[in-house]
Amino acid sequence: MNDLTLVQQYLLCAVSDSGRLTNLRSERMIGFLAGGLLTMELAGCVAPDGKKKISAAAPLPEELAYLRPMYDFIAQKGPVKPEKVAEEFYLGLTAKKFDQLFNAVGESLADLELAEAAAPGLLSGRKAFKPVGRAVDQVVEMLRAELLEDAPVSEDAAALAVLLDQSGGIKTYFSPYEQKAIREKLKALSQSEAGKQVADMMYFVEDLVSAMAAITVLNNL
């Protein structure tokens, strides 16, 4: 097993059985972009400024090189709203920048032999990354162990759970009973003193997903 970042874990959970993420799954594309931002936030290289803007806070670590295009965009633009990140990487007829980012994260998983890369289709630059063996299972079991256990939850697990919940992916892996337990746990955490980071993260992801979704709707009009 490997230490995976949030965006790597999210990609494994967000793709179809054949490893594809099509433009029809816009909520998961947005979740992927939010996952990239949260991964950099957890690593301390970008930070929200309290005014719903994000800016670079430290150099991008080498192990997150696959997020370089997103980091560089934020670093060059200065404090930037998440919607601007969505515009840059998501909008456009071909979603070329999204594809490059997606392929870079996917290749990092292929390098770890956790996904098999397949060539893009005729009309897309986006490759498929089919999860290998128990790669998805290990991510989901880690979440289950942290969120269904009567014990403290790590920031990493809370962030992934919030992201999967907000982008609709949680229904794929957790029963309605488990989903209810997970939401109750996240809510309880967010209301506790120790869980302020969870509350901040929940609001951050909710804002991010709704802002990015608004951009998507406008784009599709």
Place this chain on the structure above:
Amino acid sequence: MSRQRSLEVIGQAEEVTIGELVRLSGVRYSTLKFYTEEGLLPFQQAEENLTRRYRRQESLLRIREIRALRAEGRSIPEIKALLGGAAG
């Protein structure tokens, strides 16, 4: 709240959580929880509602033993009898 410990760190830790045991062993959470509830996986817990802590090396060894016995077709009651419950 804190960050997850890396595999390198938990691979050398004396005690681990059940989530970390899932990551180290690759065994499902529900399976480890079942083994725990059946008394096959000893743990320490300072107070009620505090995190259960498992001794890493002993727990991984115990999981391997249980899996090997299951692969031989032994039932959980048989394994409990063979391993002496939580005495390990």
